Amino acid sequence: MPATGTASVKSGSATPRNRWPRTPVGRTLLFAAGLFALTLVSALLGDVSIPASIVLGTIAHHLTGGAFPADPCAGTSVSRTECGVYQTIVWANYIPQVLLGVLVGAALGISGAALQGTFRNPLADPYLLGLSSGAAFGAALLFVFRIGLQEAQLTLPLFAFAGSLLSGGVVLLAARSPRSSVTTLLLTGVAMSSFFSALLILTLLYNPNGNLQVSFWLLGGLEGATWTQVGIVFAGAVIPGAILALYGRSLNLLQLGSDVAQSLGVDARRTRVRIMLLASIATASAVAFAGVIGFVGLVAPHVVRRVAGFDYRVVLTGAAIVGATFVLGARDLALVFFPGIEVPVGVPMAFAGALFFLYLLYRRPAGPGEGGGW
Amino acid sequence: MNAPAPLLDVDRLSVGYGERLAVRDVSLRVGSGEFVALTGPNGAGKTSLLRAVLGLVAPRAGEIRVMGDPLPELDIRARARRMAWLPQEERPQDNVRVLDYVLFGRFAHIPPFYSENAEDYARAREALMTVGLWDRRESGIWEISGGERQRVLLARALAQDAPILLLDEPTAHLDIASQLELIGRLVSLCRQQGRAVVAALHDLNLAARYADRVVVLSRGRLVHDGRPAEVLSGALLREVWEVDAELRRDPRSGLPYLIPVLPRHGLASTPGERRPGPLHVVGGGGAAAELLRALAGEGFRLSAGVLALFDTDSETAQELRVPCALEVPFAAIGAEARAENRRLLEAATAIVVAPFAVGPSNVTNLEDLLPYARTRPTFLVGADSFAARDFCQGRAVALEKELLALGALRVRDSAGLLQRLPAALGAAVPAPKAGP
Incomplete structure (x- = not known):
């Protein structure tokens, strides 16, 4: 009977921001094109300045099996010996560095996206959850046993994996407790991260062999990259990464909450354990040869979400591409702005990451989905 | 009065959190084509019962059979193909397109790591047509009204194509016209497609008007299970809700409805x-x-x-x-x-x-x-x-x-x-x- 009260309940009238992407594939391809271009540019940069024609010539020479150009040094102004050295540097050092950067960035990016998705929290990433520090500690521990890097190429990622698994396992155990909230999980991760960082620093200080490079382990570095490492990281990061990329639909459903996801057919707990495991493997492979690079796994997924929406089928792949772009970009920035000083990749990454972190904290998209907090 | 093989068979179920038992020794069988209203005062155990049937909480005692199979023997995907759930509250985190939101319901039908096929789209379309929101399929889930969102959730449950629908307060947040419309659609689904619907309903009058059976829970126990006319009585309201009520009959439909009578003092x-x-x-x-x-x-x-x-x-x-x-x-x-x-x-x-x-x-x-x-x-x-x-x-x-x-x-x-x-x-x- 009262004539009031039936004003329509119009909610979510805030301007639509994160629209489900209309052309997710198109946007992913755009990211990929950007990464490809950056890869080429990155190959031109290094601690020794080498003419672009020689760099590109050397790459083409190797890719075509020596067919074209038959002699990358022909027609350049540098001497043949110098050119030979340049060729070696490019092929044995620069290219592995760039490729390692791509793989490491992709592994961290996709791990970050998958972890943010499973925990429904924008702060989850391999670094914050302690996977990176665990891996670094595991890897560094190997050196305490006086094993040189060269003979440890295969053992190193295994030790790293053991370390990251230890850290991830504790977080997962915390997740099993019925009382745990996402905040508890994240804080458990933060605690693990500090714990393993402390252990790592102790190991670095102890350093009986004198072969542990502090800045490399704490802030990451691509300088020592070799083809063998590229091969190992390729296997250790791309395989779990590719499996992670297939979890897009499950992660989309998990955003509705684990109960709803489960009623729709997603085994939330199992998915969480598997993603944690895969992210641990990918992160460990990356950390074993590139040290701890923070913020990639945190920032890359956010960038993808802003540009290409929130469909995890896109976000996962996109975060791999953007992560790779970031690591390469950080390497290039360090080379361009601090020539001559070996600035670890993690430093420019941390600058950009810290600023982005603040941006995330103080600017949130409006919408009825608050609380989960994207 | 039950069909020979019930779709859902709950046998002496108890569910508890910590010390407290939220559901005590409840038995319930629901057959194909039945619309069962689950009602009772706040905290009577309606939601807990539904969550246990879904497998979201492990029962303390008792057994749940879904289409003949014990619940623990069904994996999570199989459960989702047999039972769909409309939760009481769901807050979409992202502004997902309505059509995609409904397609979420198809997850259990799509083999792992495959994509939606034409049939999935056809089912989603059918479900959106049923709730009358096909025109809004391109809208974001944040851009539609609360009532429309509730209907999208129902469409998702329908697209899940499960014989059993478990609905937790499906009419919450809806105005009276939308409530009647939504319940009406559910009833016709029961009748036409032989699905079983178990709906936790706060509103006794809605329950009486539409349900085949009204099940009343009180403090975790099942206190009444029967046709609306048998169950809705002043005595029951006094006993369960501790309210005096007067039973009247709708002159048009002849169905009973209740008007609480307030104490004279x-x-x-x-x-x-x-x-x-x-x-x-x-x-x-x-x-x-x-x-x-x-x-x-x-x-x-x-x-x-x-x-x-x-x-x-x-x-x-x-x-x-x-x-x-x-x-x-x-x-x-x-x-x-x-x-x-x-x-x-x-x-x-x-x-x-x-x-x-x-x-x-x-x-x-x-x-x-x-x-x-x-x-x-x-x-x-x-x-x-x-x-x-x-x-x-x-x-x-x-x-x-x-x-x-x-x-x-x-x-x-x-x-x-x-x-x-x-x-x-x-x-x-x-x-x-x-x-x-």
Whole structure:
């Protein structure tokens, strides 16, 4: 009977921001094109300045099996010996560095996206959850046993994996407790991260062999990259990464909450354990040869979400591409702005990451989905 | 009365959290094509029962069989193909396109790591057509109204293509028209497709009108299970809800519905009573709720009318045990309710008019109080006049003028009212001892 009260309940009238992407594939391809271009540019940069024609010539020479150009040094102004050295540097050092950067960035990016998705929290990433520090500690521990890097190429990622698994396992155990909230999980991760960082620093200080490079382990570095490492990281990061990329639909459903996801057919707990495991493997492979690079796994997924929406089928792949772009970009920035000083990749990454972190904290998209907090 | 092979068979189920048992020893069988309303007061265990059936909480004791198979033997995907759930509350985190949201329901039908195929899209389309939202398929989930969102969730559950639908308060957040529409659709789904629907429903009248069976839980126990006509009774309401109710029959459909009857004594019997009264409050649509609370808080005896059943004012009145004249929602006030209201007005020592919106259906509330306003202090509460709240072509404004001419006082709010009341009541005839 009262004539009031039936004003329509119009909610979510805030301007639509994160629209489900209309052309997710198109946007992913755009990211990929950007990464490809950056890869080429990155190959031109290094601690020794080498003419672009020689760099590109050397790459083409190797890719075509020596067919074209038959002699990358022909027609350049540098001497043949110098050119030979340049060729070696490019092929044995620069290219592995760039490729390692791509793989490491992709592994961290996709791990970050998958972890943010499973925990429904924008702060989850391999670094914050302690996977990176665990891996670094595991890897560094190997050196305490006086094993040189060269003979440890295969053992190193295994030790790293053991370390990251230890850290991830504790977080997962915390997740099993019925009382745990996402905040508890994240804080458990933060605690693990500090714990393993402390252990790592102790190991670095102890350093009986004198072969542990502090800045490399704490802030990451691509300088020592070799083809063998590229091969190992390729296997250790791309395989779990590719499996992670297939979890897009499950992660989309998990955003509705684990109960709803489960009623729709997603085994939330199992998915969480598997993603944690895969992210641990990918992160460990990356950390074993590139040290701890923070913020990639945190920032890359956010960038993808802003540009290409929130469909995890896109976000996962996109975060791999953007992560790779970031690591390469950080390497290039360090080379361009601090020539001559070996600035670890993690430093420019941390600058950009810290600023982005603040941006995330103080600017949130409006919408009825608050609380989960994207 | 059950089909030979029930789709859902709950046998002596107990569910608990910590020390507390939320569901105790409940047995329930639901057959194909059945619409079962699960009802009971807050905390009776409706949601816990549904969550246990879904496998979201492990039972303490008992067994659940879904289409013949024990629940623990079904993996999570298989469960999702047999049972769909409409949760009580779901907040989408992202502005997902409506069509994609409905496609989420197809997850359990798509082999792992495959994509949606033409059939999945066809099912999603069918489901959106059923709830009447196919036109909104391109909208974002944040951009549609609360009622539409509830229908999208239903569409998702339908796209899941499960024989069993478990709905937790599907009509919460919906206005009355959308409630009726949604329940109507569910019933026809049961009838046409032979699905089984178990719906936790707060509203007994909705349950009585549409369900084949009404199951009543009270403190975790199943206390009644039967046809609506058998289950809905004054005795049951007294026993389970601790409310007196009067059972009436809808003259058109012949179906029973309940009108809670409030205790005849109101606040008068509470020990803190010291104020004269009763004061009769006229309101509707939530306009009087705050006033009722403020006056009751000051210890005044109260009455109210005519209020619509289930609106905020009538619920507040019930909560405060204020006697009031009630009418079914969204209907013009009938003669019976008006007579009751006049009786309460007759017994009142003063009249308080809440700033309610006046339309053709409730203008009688103002008309009826005029004769009583001549002899009783009358207060018009609200900073503004009825002009802004007049939805009956100036009739309310005219009545307001008459009231003011009769000496009615305008007060800003409940604080103003409380200030003016003692003086006014002192001047009034001493309160009649015989309450309403």
